[in-house]
Amino acid sequence: LVGSEGVVFGQDIMPEYLALLQRRVVRDGLSNVRVVLGEAHDPRLPAGSVDVALMIHMYHEISQPFALLWNLASSMKPGGRLVILDLDRPTYGHGTPPSLLDCELSRVGYRRLSRRETGPEEYVAIYAAPTPAQRPAPAAISASLRRTPCRAP
Known part of the structure; x- marks a missing residue:
C-alpha cells in the first residue's frame, strides 16, 4: 500500500512482540518495514517521517498518553494523520470512550477530523496531528489538565 518508496514502521514497547514482527519481516522479505522499539512515553520514530500513524485496539493500553501523543507529533509530517480504531468501552474493559479520546488528543493539539462506528461498540x-507551532508545551498541557482533567464518562 505504501508503494516502492514508502516505509512502514512497526513500533511497540514490547520486545517480544517486535521479535515476532522482525521474524515475519525477514520471512516475507519486507524490505520497506522498519521495526522500532519505543518507550511508554515516546514511540521513538524519526522526526518528520510519518504520514499516517495507526493505533489499532491499543490506545487504552497507553500508560502515558499525553507524553506519547506529544512525542508522536514530532514524528508526523506536515498534514499527518493519526487513525485510532478502538472500542467504545471503559478503559478497564479494553476500550476508550470517544469523549476521553477527544479530550486527551485535543489537549496535545490534535484535531478530530472524523469518527464513525465500524461495528458493535467499535x-x-x-x-x-499538530504542527510544532500548534503543539502546546508540556507545562501548558499539565496546567490544562489540573484545571479540567480528562475523565471517562
Missing part, C-alpha cells in the same frame, strides 16, 4: 477516529 469506532475509528481520525485526527490531524
